[in-house]
Amino acid sequence: MKEHQIRALIEEVREGRLPRRGFIQRMVGLGLTAPMASMMLVHSGVQAQAAMPAYKPTKRGGGGTLKLLWWQGPVLLNPHFATGTKEQEGSRIFYEPLAAWDADGNLVPVLAAEVPTRDNGGLSADGRSVTWKLKRGVTWHDGQAFDADDVVFNWEYNKDPATSTSWISTYRDIQVTKVDSHTVRVVFPKPTPFWAEPFVGTVGMLIPEHVFRPFMGAKSREAPANTKPVGTGAYKIVDFKPGDLVLAEANPNYHVANRPYFDRLEMKGGGDATSAARAVLQTGEYDFAWNLQVADDILKGLESGGKGKVTIVSGGNIEFIMLNVTDPWNEVDGERGSAKSRHPAFSDKAVRDAMALLVDRKGVQDFIYGRTGIATANFLNNPSRFRSNNLKFEFNVDKANQILDAAGWARGSDGIRAKGGVKLKFVYQTSVNKPRQDTQAIVKSACQKAGIDLELKSVTAAVFFGGDVANPDTYTKFWSDIQMYTTTMTQPDPQLFMEQYCSWEFAQKENKWAKRNILRWKNDEYDKAHTAAQSELDPVKRAALFIRMNDLIGESNHIVPVVFRPRVSAAGVKLAAPLSGWDNDMWALPHWYKDA
Amino acid sequence: MGIYILRRLLIAVPSLLGISLVLFTVLALAPGDPFEELATNPNVPPEVRMALRASLGLDDPVWQRYLHWLTSMLKGEWGFSFISRIDVDTLIWDRIPVTIAVIGLSQLVALAIALPVGILAAVKPYSWFDRIASTFAFIGFSLPTFFTGILFILFFSIHLGWFPFVFQSEVSATGWAWWVVQFKQSIMPIMVLGLFQAASWMRYVRSSVLDVIRLDYVTTARSKGLTERVVVLKHAVRNALIPVVTLVMLQLPGVFGGAIVTEQIFRVPGIGSLLIDSILRNDTPVIMAVTFVLACLVVLFNLVADILYGWLDPRISYT
Numbered sequence: 001m002k003e004h005q006i007r008a009l010i011e012e013v014r015e016g017r018l019p020r021r022g023f024i025q026r027m028v029g030l031g032l033t034a035p036m037a038s039m040m041l042v043h044s045g046v047q048a049q050a051a052m053p054a055y056k057p058t059k060r061g062g063g064g065t066l067k068l069l070w071w072q073g074p075v076l077l078n079p080h081f082a083t084g085t086k087e088q089e090g091s092r093i094f095y096e097p098l099a100a101w102d103a104d105g106n107l108v109p110v111l112a113a114e115v116p117t118r119d120n121g122g123l124s125a126d127g128r129s130v131t132w133k134l135k136r137g138v139t140w141h142d143g144q145a146f147d148a149d150d151v152v153f154n155w156e157y158n159k160d161p162a163t164s165t166s167w168i169s170t171y172r173d174i175q176v177t178k179v180d181s182h183t184v185r186v187v188f189p190k191p192t193p194f195w196a197e198p199f200v201g202t203v204g205m206l207i208p209e210h211v212f213r214p215f216m217g218a219k220s221r222e223a224p225a226n227t228k229p230v231g232t233g234a235y236k237i238v239d240f241k242p243g244d245l246v247l248a249e250a251n252p253n254y255h256v257a258n259r260p261y262f263d264r265l266e267m268k269g270g271g272d273a274t275s276a277a278r279a280v281l282q283t284g285e286y287d288f289a290w291n292l293q294v295a296d297d298i299l300k301g302l303e304s305g306g307k308g309k310v311t312i313v314s315g316g317n318i319e320f321i322m323l324n325v326t327d328p329w330n331e332v333d334g335e336r337g338s339a340k341s342r343h344p345a346f347s348d349k350a351v352r353d354a355m356a357l358l359v360d361r362k363g364v365q366d367f368i369y370g371r372t373g374i375a376t377a378n379f380l381n382n383p384s385r386f387r388s389n390n391l392k393f394e395f396n397v398d399k400a401n402q403i404l405d406a407a408g409w410a411r412g413s414d415g416i417r418a419k420g421g422v423k424l425k426f427v428y429q430t431s432v433n434k435p436r437q438d439t440q441a442i443v444k445s446a447c448q449k450a451g452i453d454l455e456l457k458s459v460t461a462a463v464f465f466g467g468d469v470a471n472p473d474t475y476t477k478f479w480s481d482i483q484m485y486t487t488t489m490t491q492p493d494p495q496l497f498m499e500q501y502c503s504w505e506f507a508q509k510e511n512k513w514a515k516r517n518i519l520r521w522k523n524d525e526y527d528k529a530h531t532a533a534q535s536e537l538d539p540v541k542r543a544a545l546f547i548r549m550n551d552l553i554g555e556s557n558h559i560v561p562v563v564f565r566p567r568v569s570a571a572g573v574k575l576a577a578p579l580s581g582w583d584n585d586m587w588a589l590p591h592w593y594k595d596a
Numbered sequence: 597m598g599i600y601i602l603r604r605l606l607i608a609v610p611s612l613l614g615i616s617l618v619l620f621t622v623l624a625l626a627p628g629d630p631f632e633e634l635a636t637n638p639n640v641p642p643e644v645r646m647a648l649r650a651s652l653g654l655d656d657p658v659w660q661r662y663l664h665w666l667t668s669m670l671k672g673e674w675g676f677s678f679i680s681r682i683d684v685d686t687l688i689w690d691r692i693p694v695t696i697a698v699i700g701l702s703q704l705v706a707l708a709i710a711l712p713v714g715i716l717a718a719v720k721p722y723s724w725f726d727r728i729a730s731t732f733a734f735i736g737f738s739l740p741t742f743f744t745g746i747l748f749i750l751f752f753s754i755h756l757g758w759f760p761f762v763f764q765s766e767v768s769a770t771g772w773a774w775w776v777v778q779f780k781q782s783i784m785p786i787m788v789l790g791l792f793q794a795a796s797w798m799r800y801v802r803s804s805v806l807d808v809i810r811l812d813y814v815t816t817a818r819s820k821g822l823t824e825r826v827v828v829l830k831h832a833v834r835n836a837l838i839p840v841v842t843l844v845m846l847q848l849p850g851v852f853g854g855a856i857v858t859e860q861i862f863r864v865p866g867i868g869s870l871l872i873d874s875i876l877r878n879d880t881p882v883i884m885a886v887t888f889v890l891a892c893l894v895v896l897f898n899l900v901a902d903i904l905y906g907w908l909d910p911r912i913s914y915t
Binding site: 069072075076081083161164166168169220221226227239241242243244245247266268269270271272275278279282283285286460462463465471512514515516 | 642762859860873
């Protein structure tokens with residue numbers, strides 16, 4: 001989709017001919033993120049009525065205990081040390097960012113008084129600074145006032161390498177200054193089109209200066225508040241047992257009227273996903289369970305009791321297959337999969353096209369994932385196809401055979417195609433995980449019919465995703481012909497995500513395979529588009545660039561998306577718990593309530 | 597006696613060192629990374645993960661890390677968890693009360709069942725009572741706890757709705773209500789573990805009582821006209837208990853280590869679930885501490901068992 005087409009669509013939204021949500025969904029279908037799409041609308045002057053979801057209770061409290069079941073409990077409650085979503089979710093009970101992302105990718109102010117725009121003077125014309133106005137009258141759980149100094153402190157805390165937080169890359173290069181007691185300015189080193197990252201959402205939860213100041217840098221580990229959070233959130237800590245239990249009670253001074261509804265909150269950790277689903281859906285012992293990686297037919301069975309419902313929130317997680325660009329079997333310059341080598345078979349586009357036709361995505365969805373994995377023709381969809389809203393999954397063995405015949409890959413006596421001494425025999429690796437092995441089997445049987453022989457290999461997740469440089473089976477080395485895993489695209493801006501196909505990001509020996517272009521795919525137009533997008537201030541032009549990048553990598557067929565993996569959780573039937581695929585599950589926790 | 601204990605303790609030092617070395621090496625060689633979850637998040641650049649690894653010393657050579665661990669352990673510093681950044685000893689102390697309450701009680705239940713049933717079965721071997729008890733014992737120790745645990749949950753929690761299957765470490769009730777809640781949530785894990793343990797112990801008690809009950813001194817006791825009760829309890833059982841004591845003693849460190857499977861199923865926050873969580877997250881300091889403490893306890897209780905022999909059977913001397 002070209003820039004002018006996007007502008008035409010935005011016009012349609014402005015005139016009310018295209019619903020806002022329809023626009024956002026269409027952009028997501030093009031490989032953009034919902035937050036990015038909604039920012040485009042805001043920039044073009046189409047304001048969102050971004051508000052927190054409907055809330056029925058008319059007073060604070062009275063809701064009893066909210067019981068959350070996390071089958072892996074959080075082990076620390078400092079949001080900046082969170083290495084996984086469980087710690088992020090645990091911290092989000094107590095800490096809040098300046099603004100959060102709702103399900104449609106709208107920016108919703110939390111500790112900010114308003115979302116910065118060009119109109120209200122929050123955004124500078126050169127795209128190098130953002131001015132946030134803070135909400136007044138907010139207090140920390142210990143009674144101290146929240147102000148601009150706290151925000152500045154969070155920047156200092158995160159950018160210090162000795163503190164070793166998980167978000168250093170967000171805060172390292174920016175400058176944050178206090179303008180007055182309730183205004184801060186964020187200055188970027190270069191024009192930054194996507195400014196809503198520092199202090200926003202998961203990476204933006206704010207901790208109090210007066211509590212954490214003495215524990216900055218190397219002493220960060222010793223802060224008692226790492227396990228006794230002092231935040232601004234709707235619930236205050238009562239007790240915390242790492243990995244087991246988080247107990248909290250309503251914050252009587254919460255800065256939003258009539259919230260929260262529940263008097264106490266309990267987050268229990270441990271156990272396994274299936275029994276967590278059971279405790280919510282079948283027995284009703286708990287109100288909410290997170291991240292239910294459970295077979296869909298089991299969920300359906302548990303749901304039939306009527307005590308709870310499964311909630312599916314789509315974010316940007318995609319299970320996809322990579323076809324190696326380089327030769328994983330022979331060393332070039334002392335390195336397997338060297339960027340200088342070419343894959344003997346996949347360098348022929350016909351083979352890649354055939355492979356894309358041999359992945360039965362619909363079958364994978366129907367027989368393996370059900371509601372928890374939605375077949376996707378491409379997250380880099382062909383626009384006309386998407387517009388017709390008629391997603392067809394090309395699964396066509398005959399067509400694959402024709403393509404291979406035409407390209408001169410003839411079947412040998414063993415039924416396996418070959419050309420010029422190269423046989424279509426591939427190793428297909430993934431991590432050990434039941435649905436992944438089932439998917440491998442489906443692809444293998446289709447390939448067999450097309451004269452392609454696949455050897456299936458599964459590697460323990462700890463090895464596959466591990467950071468061991470000496471191990472040959474890590475996914476970053478990609479020393480096999482084909483590999484498959486899920487990549488997460490939940491962050492609001494696609495720039496970092498798309499960097500994984502830029503030629504300067506090759507994961508190779510000289511950087512210990514610690515860079516992101518695992519595929520080692522190189523395309524000059526792609527590189528140029530990405531460089532341009534980094535400083536393009538017009539969000540529409542920038543979106544067009546990202547869509548072009550998506551098309552380039554998608555058309556190469558070096559990557560074959562299989563299914564979208566939405567986030568699956570379970571909630572009691574009476575619980576109103578708005579979730580968002582672009583932020584933590586707890587992003588709207590203060591607004592949760594139960595229907596009487 | 598004193599010299600004997602001293603000698604045993606001195607012998608224990610090199611074996612504990614050896615155990616710690618093996619544990620550490622195996623853990624260091626095992627694949628995995630505590631920051632795995634950051635790896636698949638494209639929003640976190642790999643260099644951040646590398647910096648975190650380096651700051652925890654994970655990139656140093658194994659021998660260096662081992663020496664570092666050993667010296668701080670000797671100084672009484674257990675280190676801190678890579679994941680939670682909390683001191684390891686705090687993490688372990690937090691879990692001990694629940695572990696001892698649940699696992700310890702299950703062992704008591706096991707003893708309370710195994711001793712009387714085993715003795716009665718041995719006194720009247722091949723009677724109906726013996727046959728029924730033996731059949732149940734065989735069923736008991738052939739069914740793994742993860743199976744009986746889920747069976748209990750399906751029957752008592754879901755079908756009957758009597759007990760909750762999620763264990764709460766904080767119970768808000770007070771007084772009698774507190775005991776009721778504790779009872780309801782603990783009974784299933786305790787019984788699952790207790791019955792499993794009782795089944796195998798009962799077989800041991802039975803066979804060792806059976807060994808002594810036909811010996812001449814028991815016949816002598818009977819011919820003196822002592823009551824059957826005195827004969828069995830004072831003469832036969834006391835001697836028969838020696839092998840059982842060893843067995844129970846060697847089981848005691850297990851009380852500290854918890855029961856991984858049962859704790860997972862019922863979400864009991866004990867040492868076992870701490871251990872398995874740490875293993876899944878490659879949290880080496882916690883794994884090292886828990887396994888090493890277990891190793892120490894095994895060595896210690898072996899010694900205690902040997903000393904108890906002398907008390908139970910004066911013929912054994914320690915010179």
